Amino acid sequence: MNESYKIISSSILFWFSQKKWFVYSIIISIFLLNLTTPVGLTVPAYHSLIILLLVFMLVTFEPIPFPAIALLTLVLQVVLGVAPPNVVASSFMNDAVLFVMGSLMFAIAIVHQGLDIRLAKLIIKIFGRSKRMFLAGLMTISAVLSSFLGEHTVIAIMLPIGLSVIKNIDTQQSDGKNAVLLTLFSIAYGTIIGSIGTPSGGARNVIMINYLQEFSNVHIDYLKWMKHAYPILIIQLIVAYFVLQLTFPSSLNNIKMRGFNKNVGKTDVKKNINHLFSCLIIVGIVSSWFAFNDIYGLGIIALAGALTFMIFGMISWEEINKNTNWGVILLFAATISLGFQINETGASSWLVMKFNELLATLPSSNSMNVSWSIMAVLSGLTANFFTSSATVSLIGPMAIELHPTDISFALSSAIASGFSFLTVISSPTAMILYSTGLVSTKMFFRVGILMFCISIIILYLMSQFYWVTL
Amino acid sequence: MKILIAIGGREFSKPTLDLGMKIANSFKSSTTIAYVGKKISQFSEKDVSVVHQNLDDRELYRPGIRTLEWAYDFLISKKYIEEKDSNKFNDYLLVDEENSRMKVLLKGQQSDKIDLIMRTGEIIEQLKNEVETNKHDITIIGGGGNKGIHQKLVQFIDSSVFVVKNYSVNKKYRILLPINESKGSDMAIETAINFAKSYKLDVEIVSVPEGKKSIEEVEKILLKTKDKFLKNKIKASTKLISGSAVNSIVNHAKDDSIVILGVSPKNPIMKYFFGSKPLSIAQKCNCPVLITK
Numbered sequence: 143m144n145e146s147y148k149i150i151s152s153s154i155l156f157w158f159s160q161k162k163w164f165v166y167s168i169i170i171s172i173f174l175l176n177l178t179t180p181v182g183l184t185v186p187a188y189h190s191l192i193i194l195l196l197v198f199m200l201v202t203f204e205p206i207p208f209p210a211i212a213l214l215t216l217v218l219q220v221v222l223g224v225a226p227p228n229v230v231a232s233s234f235m236n237d238a239v240l241f242v243m244g245s246l247m248f249a250i251a252i253v254h255q256g257l258d259i260r261l262a263k264l265i266i267k268i269f270g271r272s273k274r275m276f277l278a279g280l281m282t283i284s285a286v287l288s289s290f291l292g293e294h295t296v297i298a299i300m301l302p303i304g305l306s307v308i309k310n311i312d313t314q315q316s317d318g319k320n321a322v323l324l325t326l327f328s329i330a331y332g333t334i335i336g337s338i339g340t341p342s343g344g345a346r347n348v349i350m351i352n353y354l355q356e357f358s359n360v361h362i363d364y365l366k367w368m369k370h371a372y373p374i375l376i377i378q379l380i381v382a383y384f385v386l387q388l389t390f391p392s393s394l395n396n397i398k399m400r401g402f403n404k405n406v407g408k409t410d411v412k413k414n415i416n417h418l419f420s421c422l423i424i425v426g427i428v429s430s431w432f433a434f435n436d437i438y439g440l441g442i443i444a445l446a447g448a449l450t451f452m453i454f455g456m457i458s459w460e461e462i463n464k465n466t467n468w469g470v471i472l473l474f475a476a477t478i479s480l481g482f483q484i485n486e487t488g489a490s491s492w493l494v495m496k497f498n499e500l501l502a503t504l505p506s507s508n509s510m511n512v513s514w515s516i517m518a519v520l521s522g523l524t525a526n527f528f529t530s531s532a533t534v535s536l537i538g539p540m541a542i543e544l545h546p547t548d549i550s551f552a553l554s555s556a557i558a559s560g561f562s563f564l565t566v567i568s569s570p571t572a573m574i575l576y577s578t579g580l581v582s583t584k585m586f587f588r589v590g591i592l593m594f595c596i597s598i599i600i601l602y603l604m605s606q607f608y609w610v611t612l
Numbered sequence: 613m614k615i616l617i618a619i620g621g622r623e624f625s626k627p628t629l630d631l632g633m634k635i636a637n638s639f640k641s642s643t644t645i646a647y648v649g650k651k652i653s654q655f656s657e658k659d660v661s662v663v664h665q666n667l668d669d670r671e672l673y674r675p676g677i678r679t680l681e682w683a684y685d686f687l688i689s690k691k692y693i694e695e696k697d698s699n700k701f702n703d704y705l706l707v708d709e710e711n712s713r714m715k716v717l718l719k720g721q722q723s724d725k726i727d728l729i730m731r732t733g734e735i736i737e738q739l740k741n742e743v744e745t746n747k748h749d750i751t752i753i754g755g756g757g758n759k760g761i762h763q764k765l766v767q768f769i770d771s772s773v774f775v776v777k778n779y780s781v782n783k784k785y786r787i788l789l790p791i792n793e794s795k796g797s798d799m800a801i802e803t804a805i806n807f808a809k810s811y812k813l814d815v816e817i818v819s820v821p822e823g824k825k826s827i828e829e830v831e832k833i834l835l836k837t838k839d840k841f842l843k844n845k846i847k848a849s850t851k852l853i854s855g856s857a858v859n860s861i862v863n864h865a866k867d868d869s870i871v872i873l874g875v876s877p878k879n880p881i882m883k884y885f886f887g888s889k890p891l892s893i894a895q896k897c898n899c900p901v902l903i904t905k
Contacts, residue, residue: 152880156768159884160737208654246658253662256669294659301663302670309672467658529655566653573656574663577649579675 163203171196175222182495187487189222193480194489194536201473202528208469212476224483233479240441241348242474242531243466247448248427249295250465251457255420256413262303273394277328278383280304284332285379289339289372290428294570296336300329301574311396313580320392326575327390327589331382331563333571338560339375341367341440342431346525346534348440349478350556353538357485358546362553364435369612370553374604381596389589416456423450477535490539497544510545514605517541517551518558518598525559526568526594533559550605561597563590613641616748616771618648618739619683624756627779629683631900632752633692635774638810641749642725645683646742649676649732668706676730677706680716684728693726706730712738713745736764743771750774755900763891766875766903767884772803774902775894778867785900787815788869790861790893791837792822796874799904801837804872807902808846815841815848818864820857827852857889862896871901 158165171192179188193215200211219230261283269279280300288296304325311318337343341351341364351367354360427447431440438446451457484490501513521541525533534556541555562568566576566586575581617632619625629645636643652660664674681701687693705717716728731738743751748771753762755777766773789804791797808815817837821830834850841848853860865871876888883891894901 148880152768155880155884156740159764159768160734204654250662253666258666258670294656294662298659298663298666302666302672305667305672306670465658465662467655470655470658529653532655567655570656570659573653574660577652577656577660577664577675579650579678 161205163199164205167196167199167203167205170199180492183489183492184487186222186224186483187489187492190219190224190480190483190487190489191493193218193222193224194484197477197480197536198528201532208473212469212472215476215480219480219483224487229486230479230483233482234475236352236478237439237441238345238349238352238478238535239471239475240439241342241444242345242441243471244441244444244446244448245292245342245345246294246466246471247462248444248451249292249298250462251448251451252291252295252420252424253298254451254457254461255416257417257420258299258302260417261299262306265303273397274387276307276397277325277394280325281328281332281379281383284329285336285339285375288333288336289343289375290431291424292343292345293333293337297329297333297571297574300333301326301578304329305578307397310398317392318396320390321394321397322580323585324386324390324392324394325397326578326580327386328383330571330575331386331593332379334560334562334569335375335378335382337569338371338378338557339368340364340371340431341435342428342444344560345474345531346556346559349474349481349531349534350538350541350552351440352478353481353485353542354549354552356482357539357542358552360547360549360552361436362549364432364440367553370609371557373608374557374600377600377604378597381600382593385589385592385596389592419454419456420451423447426450474531474535477532481535481539484536485539485543490543493540494543497540513544514551514554515602517544518554518601521555522558522561522594522598523564526562526564529568530559530562550609553609554601554605557601558598561594563593563597565590613639613750614746614748615639615641615643616739616742616746616751617643617645618735618751618753619645619679620647620754620756621679624754625679625683626686627781628752628754628776629686630690630781631776631779632774633687633690634811635750635752635807636725637692639806642727644727644729644742644746644748645680646729646731646739647676647679647683648735648738649730651734652732674706676732677716680728680730687726713742735761736768739765740769743769750902752776762894763887766891766894767880770905772902772904774900776900778898779900783868785811785813785868785870787813788861788865788871789815789817789837790857790871790873791817791819791833793833794874794877796877796890796904798874800872800874801840803902803904805841805844805846807870807872808841808848809844813846813870815846816851816869817841817848818851818853818861820853820855820860822857858892858896861893865897865899867899869897869899871897871899873901873903875903875905 174192179185197211197215200206216230219225220227265279265283269275284296284300308322308325311322313319313322341347351362354362427443430443452459521533521537524537538555542552545551562572564587566572566583572586615632615636617629619629667674684701688695707715707717709715712732714730739751750772751769752774753765755775762775787804787808789800791801804815807813817834819830819834821827830852838848838850853864871893873890873893876883876890878888890903894903
């Protein structure tokens with residue numbers, strides 16, 4: 143056989159084996175485009191739903207880079223007549239996208255300052271009386287910090303502390319292995335749970351706030367979100383502590399609370415000043431989120447945080463540029479833009495109408511409760527296979543459309559999207575934990591399924607009995 | 613000759629590493645020991661990278677380094693590397709190279725024949741990149757895990773592929789060399805001669821008459837091949853076996869066989885969708901199998 147033919151066909155096959163989901167997604171989209179537009183849907187609305195499905199498949203299976211998915215989303219919106227170019231361009235950038243950009247940069251600047259050692263010392267000072275208290279402290283501090291600074295910042299700071307204390311544990315013995323898992327899961331669950339607490343805890347929260355403002359003209363400020371979400375966070379933390387203690391019973395004998403000491407470089411005056419300034423900037427930014435989010439928006443304040451670190455020379459642009467995930471920013475911008483078009487074209491109303499029609503066929507029951515449950519579980523599950531922020535940016539409009547005047551639907555959808563306990567791809571925390579090689583996907587799921595179910599129940603009870611009192 | 617040994621979990625990789633290093637030593641070839649880390653979702657890849665940098669700064673081993681350290685200690689324990697105070701794994705330097713490749717440099721490392729590297733991503737893509745960039749001749753990989761991996765490796769990697777299945781260090785092995793008249797078989801014969809010479813292994817050459825070939829013609833090919841081995845002072849025997857090529861070779865191979873096969877001359881597209889005889893043999897045999905290219 144001709145050698146060059148073999149090489150070419152082998153290269154095409156390799157490309158296909160790596161990109162097969164791209165090919166399948168395109169074939170499915172073309173097939174759907176050739177079907178008759180469903181009754182009640184306009185052509186642009188139908189096309190926006192096809193793009194939504196395409197984005198779901200491409201983001202889930204990652205056959206092409208995220209920036210390529212983002213660009214494809216924008217191009218298709220215009221080419222398929224979903225919206226004119228200027229409308230697509232204007233929906234591409236808003237405060238939620240600025241928040242994603244600012245919070246990613248801000249996180250890199252904070253992590254760069256090396257605050258973990260100082261934080262570890264603080265945790266030991268407060269919670270160092272017993273090893274179980276120490277782990278509870280790790281979990282609580284992770285949750286509180288994550289609620290304000292976001293998951294990716296906190297896991298990057300807390301993981302080295304966790305790995306330091308379990309560094310020399312023999313994982314061949316079950317007691318040692320459980321101690322390792324207990325430590326790592328305490329940090330991870332604290333971080334994941336914390337991210338629901340405030341708008342700045344995760345991009346999904348900001349995206350939902352933006353959607354509520356745009357679609358229902360309902361404004362939720364920083365404090366109002368906290369009043370709704372923080373009690374859930376606290377209950378979840380307590381439950382998670384006991385779930386982990388029961389799942390990984392360990393004597394904790396091998397945990398060395400001062401294990402990080404070996405890794406402490408000599409602290410000098412410059413470092414101390416740096417740390418002091420860092421803390422001041424962090425406090426300043428968090429306070430501004432509280433006080434000025436109505437005026438400046440969360441995104442601009444987050445950007446101001448990164449800007450301050452750069453102006454004071456505490457981090458270089460090169461460092462920020464190297465470590466910022468520009469692909470994710472582009473993708474979020476594109477999915478938010480698509481979310482807007484899904485709402486504008488009436489596709490979300492049509493989906494909700496179909497959903498309500500389906501509910502009407504079910505045996506008579508409290509339709510509000512059923513639709514809430516389906517929406518919350520669907521948001522939670524989708525987020526676990528698709529990541530939370532992208533989930534909210536795409537199905538957020540539908541959650542609002544279900545009950546435009548009742549914020550409990552929108553809030554529940556955003557909060558349930560933060561229950562990334564099932565898969566390692568669901569959040570940066572889960573992926574970082576997985577990347578240590580110490581936690582398998584099966585293990586993550588096994589522990590997570592219980593936490594996920596309990597979290598949905600807590601969310602339901604709080605929305606029924608606590609939120610109505612606010 | 614350049615050899616690539618892909619390792620994964622520690623205990624499972626022992627036989628792969630041991631056999632790989634024996635081959636590397638006997639051919640005096642330069643060797644790359646590669647650990648391919650888990651694929652990271654694009655959503656989190658930068659976050660993971662920042663955390664890993666942080667772990668480096670805190671002198672906490674980043675994932676994968678422990679496996680490479682284990683591999684290095686294993687090489688020292690088996691005397692593939694001479695142990696000295698200056699070449700302990702304690703002081704390592706990670707050099708971030710392009711395309712998800714990181715090289716581990718050890719202070720006082722005297723051998724430039726062994727490279728320890730880490731890659732992150734989809735295993736086939738990473739090993740393919742490694743082979744293409746560094747022109748490895750043989751890729752050695754363990755036999756466990758997903759069988760589809762071996763098929764894809766053979767299909768897409770531009771080197772011979774050695775699947776180390778059920779290998780025991782203390783067992784005395786013999787080479788089982790199934791042949792026909794294909795170009796792939798010629799390469800397999802050449803490789804088998806080199807292996808048998810270096811290891812002082814006996815060779816059993818087998819063939820399964822298929823198609824229009826008469827038994828006499830097949831026997832002639834067997835004898836001609838046997839002569840090649842005898843000329844190289846290698847003990848060789850021949851056997852004609854009947855039945856379907858894949859099943860009869862799989863049944864004939866024993867636990868102490870190292871099967872060496874040529875790659876199928878079939879169209880790559882047909883191979884991808886319908887497989888090939890060497891691939892089926894490699895998948896079904898419960899012993900080490902080398903598919904030469």
